[in-house]
Amino acid sequence: MEEYRNIWVIAIYEDAEPDISTLKLVGYARLLGDNVGSWVEAVLIGKNLDENHGKELIMYGADNAYVISSENIDIYNVEQIAKIIEKLANEKKPEFILFPDNKFTRAIAGYISGKFKSALLTECIKLDIDPYERKLRAHKPAFEGQLLAVVEATGGFPQVATIKIATYSLPMKDEFRSGRVYPVEINLDELGVKTKVIEKGKAEKVEPHNWKAKVVIAVGEKIGSKENYEKIKQAANRLEIFVGGTKKAVDEKIVPEEDLIGPLGKIIRPDLLVTIGTSELPDYLFGVEKKSHLLTIVEDSTEPLAKMARYYAVSKPEDILDLLIKEMEEVDK
Amino acid sequence: MKIAVAVKYTPNPYQVKIHVRTGTLLIEDVEFGVNPKDFYALEAALRLKEKTNAEVVAVTVGGEEADEALREALGMGVDRGVHLFDKALGFIESAVSAEILSEYVKKVEKFDLILTGMESSDLKGGVFSTRLAALLDYPFAVGARDIEVEDGSIIVVQDFFPKISKVKIPLPAVVSVSDRFGEPRYPNMWAISEAYKDDKVKKVPLEDLGLDRGIIEKYLKLRRYALYSDEEGVRRRLSGPKDEVAKSIVEVIKDYL
Numbered sequence: 001m002e003e004y005r006n007i008w009v010i011a012i013y014e015d016a017e018p019d020i021s022t023l024k025l026v027g028y029a030r031l032l033g034d035n036v037g038s039w040v041e042a043v044l045i046g047k048n049l050d051e052n053h054g055k056e057l058i059m060y061g062a063d064n065a066y067v068i069s070s071e072n073i074d075i076y077n078v079e080q081i082a083k084i085i086e087k088l089a090n091e092k093k094p095e096f097i098l099f100p101d102n103k104f105t106r107a108i109a110g111y112i113s114g115k116f117k118s119a120l121l122t123e124c125i126k127l128d129i130d131p132y133e134r135k136l137r138a139h140k141p142a143f144e145g146q147l148l149a150v151v152e153a154t155g156g157f158p159q160v161a162t163i164k165i166a167t168y169s170l171p172m173k174d175e176f177r178s179g180r181v182y183p184v185e186i187n188l189d190e191l192g193v194k195t196k197v198i199e200k201g202k203a204e205k206v207e208p209h210n211w212k213a214k215v216v217i218a219v220g221e222k223i224g225s226k227e228n229y230e231k232i233k234q235a236a237n238r239l240e241i242f243v244g245g246t247k248k249a250v251d252e253k254i255v256p257e258e259d260l261i262g263p264l265g266k267i268i269r270p271d272l273l274v275t276i277g278t279s280e281l282p283d284y285l286f287g288v289e290k291k292s293h294l295l296t297i298v299e300d301s302t303e304p305l306a307k308m309a310r311y312y313a314v315s316k317p318e319d320i321l322d323l324l325i326k327e328m329e330e331v332d333k
Numbered sequence: 334m335k336i337a338v339a340v341k342y343t344p345n346p347y348q349v350k351i352h353v354r355t356g357t358l359l360i361e362d363v364e365f366g367v368n369p370k371d372f373y374a375l376e377a378a379l380r381l382k383e384k385t386n387a388e389v390v391a392v393t394v395g396g397e398e399a400d401e402a403l404r405e406a407l408g409m410g411v412d413r414g415v416h417l418f419d420k421a422l423g424f425i426e427s428a429v430s431a432e433i434l435s436e437y438v439k440k441v442e443k444f445d446l447i448l449t450g451m452e453s454s455d456l457k458g459g460v461f462s463t464r465l466a467a468l469l470d471y472p473f474a475v476g477a478r479d480i481e482v483e484d485g486s487i488i489v490v491q492d493f494f495p496k497i498s499k500v501k502i503p504l505p506a507v508v509s510v511s512d513r514f515g516e517p518r519y520p521n522m523w524a525i526s527e528a529y530k531d532d533k534v535k536k537v538p539l540e541d542l543g544l545d546r547g548i549i550e551k552y553l554k555l556r557r558y559a560l561y562s563d564e565e566g567v568r569r570r571l572s573g574p575k576d577e578v579a580k581s582i583v584e585v586i587k588d589y590l
Contacts, residue, residue, distance in 0.1 A: 020577065020580050020581070020584070021584060076491075076496075076498040076500070077500070078463075078473070078474075078475055078491075079472055079473065079502075082463070101588070102587070102588060103459065103475070103476065103493060104475075104493055106458070106459045106460050107459070107460070107462075107463045107473075107475040107509075108463070109460060109463075110427075110458075110459075110460030110461070110462065110463030110464040110467070111463040111464065111466060111467045111473070112467070113428065113460075113464060113467075114428075114431065114463065114464040114465070114466070114467025114468050115467045117432075117468075118552070119428070119552040119553055120427075120428055120458070120460060120464070120552065120553075121553070122457075122458040122459065122460055123457065123458070125567055125568070126564075126566055126567055126568075139559075139564060139567060140456075141457060142455060142456055142457065142558065143344075143346035143347075143349045143454065143455055143457075144346040144347070144454050144457070145457075146346055146347065146349065147349065147351060147558050147559065147560065147561075148558065148559045148560070148561060148564055148567070149456065149555055149557075149558055149559075150356070150555070150556045150557050150558070150559060151426075151553050151554065151555050151556065152553065152554045152556055153552065153553060153554075154550055154551065154552060154553060154554050155551050155552050156552060164588070165584075166571060166581045166584045166585045166588075167568035167569060167570065167571055167572075167581070168568065169572055169573050169577075170573060170577055194472035194502055194503055195472055195473075195474070195500050195501070195502050196500060196501045196502070197498055197499070197500050198488070198499045198500060198501055199498065199499035200496070200497075200498045200499075201496075201497055201498070202495055202496060202497065203492070203494055203495050203496070203497045214589050214590055215586055215589050215590060238495075239495060239586075239590060240494075240495075240590065241586070241590075270589075271589045272585070272586065272589040274582075274586065290347060291347055293589075295582065295585055295586070297582070301570070309569065310561070310569060311569055311570075311571055311582075311585055312569060312570055312571070313570070313571040313572070313578045313581070313582060314570070314572075315575060315578060319575055320575055320578065320579055320582075323575055323576050323578075323579035324579045324582060324583070326579070327579045327580055327582070327583040328583055328586075330583075331495065331583060331587060332495050
């Protein structure tokens with residue numbers, strides 16, 4: 001497909017700050033671009049965006065940036081965002097369109113790839129482009145993340161992918177990197193958007209339930225104090241995350257007895273189990289067929305828990321606790 | 334009003350094993366059934382049926398056995414089933430099933446509303462609904478917590494947890510239903526067995542829709558399956574300065590909420 005060129009990274013701005021996942025993806029796209037000899041172009045969509053926002057993404061690795069900014073852009077209107085990207089892609093004909101992966105971008109990616117009748121690879125945890133055949137190749141989770149599927153695009157351009165970027169590191173910001181920023185005017189009324197957003201808000205708070213919670217945080221004795229436990233519990237509960245403690249943490253009176261996780265206490269069945277301040281897996285898989293994914297924060301990367309985890313981070317609990325709580329509060333702001 | 338619910342026949346993901354050397358699936362002893370998240374879409378359709386007297390049709394795309402999924406849906410109270418089938422349709426990705434369903438809607442039967450689950454437990458993409466909407470050129474809503482019909486339109490509460498929004502879209506439309514919609518009802522065993530007796534499932538072969546088996550690998554080719562622990566270059570560590578690590582941890586958590 002000769003006429004299709006360049007790699008796009010879609011950057012959707014909720015406020016004037018770029019997401020860390022967007023910056024990481026720009027850096028990742030840079031590596032892909034260098035491998036296949038393509039330019040990386042960032043497409044910025046949001047309110048109150050200007051040349052400087054475009055320049056920032058260039059500093060992280062993009063060659064060009066298109067900035068689409070309007071007071072009437074509404075990130076709650078998925079159809080509108082999707083149609084903006086579709087319109088620009090129709091004009092500029094990118095070869096690949098990449099999104100940082102989340103529920104929202106997956107919905108948009110589905111729509112755009114449908115419009116172009118092209119390949120769509122979602123939730124990629126590793127992505128390559130075949131430089132000769134110009135095809136995306138990816139590893140993605142399958143069967144509730146129990147296995148990996150290795151897939152390859154076979155048809156259509158632009159090929160669309162969403163990438164789970166959390167495990168990739170932030171690229172270095174090169175203040176001297178140059179590139180061009182193109183402001184793009186799009187007449188939103190001509191897109192034929194049928195969706196009307198009537199109301200926006202936050203979900204009602206529901207007290208997290210040990211059995212129903214999708215995410216559970218299990219706290220171990222190394223968290224240090226009762227106060228620390230209460231702090232993380234409060235921050236997490238706002239996001240419907242259930243928080244409990246391991247046997248040892250309960251024995252050391254850091255976690256109250258009623259929050260014990262395991263067959264003698266609260267039975268859990270999360271999609272994701274997060275552990276912090278412990279080197280053992282809490283004894284919770286009692287008569288539960290479902291296998292949770294594990295994210296663990298360990299002090300040493302050779303710990304067995306890190307070996308079996310889907311994701312792990314290496315840090316002393318006291319070094320990361322406050323930052324973690326701050327970030328969890330940000331989600332809900 | 335006529336509502337279609339797209340259901341997928343999927344294996345129990347926790348029972349699936351692979352042949353490590355060849356990367357193929359071993360699914361002989363695995364239980365199959367309706368994709369768990371599709372039950373929420375069925376529940377949403379049946380609640381709308383109770384309110385508006387709509388006809389609810391369950392539609393599945395798949396091989397010979399996939400009509401089991403329709404019997405289960407019939408057991409929950411769906412009026413009838415449509416099975417878009419071909420023997421070669423095994424595990425198909427959402428782009429393919431969306432295209433087959435869109436051809437059915439274009440050529441055979443129109444619906445006012447098409448409901449889907451959020452994602453399937455096999456190849457998990459969460460993109461079926463919007464891909465279908467694009468092919469049909471219908472408006473869409475994603476992750477519905479609540480759906481209300483209001484003369485020719487629907488009002489949907491969209492769940493992008495912890496944020497929500499209320500949108501109004503004209504019919505016909507495609508809506509994916511969140512697993513926060515409400516507990517799905519249990520299928521009625523008696524109704525399932527009745528569903529086998531009555532001819533409530535219509536089979537539509539691919540040829541009738543003007544499609545052939547080439548569609549299966551039209552967009553994606555599945556090369557092999559692998560175990561996480563065996564794959565090199567699959568990153569698991571969240572690294573960087575502490576504040577970045579904290580951000581990455583919360584990014585991962587958000588994905589599961």
